[in-house]
Amino acid sequence: MACESRPRRLVRALWGETAPGTRGPKPTLNVDDVVVRAVELADRDGLGAVSMRSLARSLGYSTMALYTYVATRDDLISVMLDHAMAELTAEPVPDGSWREQVEALARRNWEWCLRHPWVLEQEHLRTGLGPNELAAAEQMLGVLSEGLAGADAVLTWQALTSFVRGSARRVLAAADGGGWDGAWWEDAVGAFEEIVPDPSERFPVLTRLRAEGAFDGDGGDYLEFEARRAFEHGLARLLDGLR
């Protein structure tokens, strides 16, 4: 199957259409097996843990066997992404007012990002043609366009997903941090205080807000409480702004 273009192959993989060829031995795996395992690995240890080698090992195959199912690692990630997005439309839109529905979908999306942090590690692959990605867009725009004219619905959709993902990303950055486990942070702050002996002079506002406790939660349990509050606050203001 050296004759098929990469985009076609990707779209076929996204929609679970198997190759038509029936000549050689039957594949003993399929794209879905590979993708499911890859998502498991990514959920546990991040995208970095999904190397072609480790994924293949985890499936009990050779590295190169994976390329039977997926053209490149980037394509694999695209399919993983769409696969994970199935969760977004697994349940119907809840009952409620327009605002409540939009809120619920946004919150669902946010929680989904936290459940699959690797989704945000991803830079620019974007296909926009996978079944679940389209279904999620369909669902969100279906609700939004009940209350907004076409172009406004699209703009609002973009604003919402921008906010949801930006916010989730911020939570994750604060949460796992990449290795500042208290000791790291203390050490860094120590050095900071040596270099900037009187922060209140250079950063009066920050100092005042800190003293007021406005940053409470900066430490360990920032994630579950403070970050959710920031998300809910921003979401509420955004929805307020939609009248």
Added chain:
Amino acid sequence: MACESRPRRLVRALWGETAPGTRGPKPTLNVDDVVVRAVELADRDGLGAVSMRSLARSLGYSTMALYTYVATRDDLISVMLDHAMAELTAEPVPDGSWREQVEALARRNWEWCLRHPWVLEQEHLRTGLGPNELAAAEQMLGVLSEGLAGADAVLTWQALTSFVRGSARRVLAAADGGGWDGAWWEDAVGAFEEIVPDPSERFPVLTRLRAEGAFDGDGGDYLEFEARRAFEHGLARLLDGLR
């Protein structure tokens, strides 16, 4: 200098404090030289182009010489980030109403992200202790806390930066795309239409909105116009929500 902890070294690098030791030969470079060059490379070709090897070559040094100035590549990126953030506070907050000021700062931040796309490629590991990052926070919170109580100012700051960065990220994903240069996309859409012969049945809302032209700009010049519109729309609604 094998005795200094990594956090301390990073904080020192962020603040441009040179090591106190004066024993051996003088360094012929300094952290700033390295960081400036790294930012140039990243601005041009993304974070991926900033490998220790390519950066060193571009400076005319051996790879390992860089480790004299920076403990790891991650630390380098942290310092690059803070360095780039100097632009955020290079100009004072413009005159105007509270809302106009917040808007201007948010827009400045958004444009900054587009100018340095690599900023959004990372986002994990964060320090929060660099002079320019602190200055940017100080500036933004200074304005916000003129109109909002302490805790609200912080929540709003988080919501704003979440939105700004999420939105910029979306623009960049749409813009450079990672290799869908029209031909790619056409090919993918062709395969899509074969697999899903009647999209209007499965995705009625998307089909209708597309027919209405609500997605116009999906193609080539999405970036400069449509994406900016989406950003301005979302920002305006967010600010509306703040009363």
Added chain:
DNA sequence: CTCCACTCCATACGGCGTACGGAGTCTCAT
């Protein structure tokens, strides 16, 4: 004048994505 902290560098290790080609297996055309 000696020591040794220091800068700079060459080499090496274990990872990565994936190009290439080969061995084995199955279907189809003959």
Added chain:
DNA sequence: ATGAGACTCCGTACGCCGTATGGAGTGGAG
């Protein structure tokens, strides 16, 4: 029945990556 050849799976290799290790040369401190 028998090739032809499409197909799956795999071993090896190439050129990247970050960085550990240790060595050569340098110049201020004792």
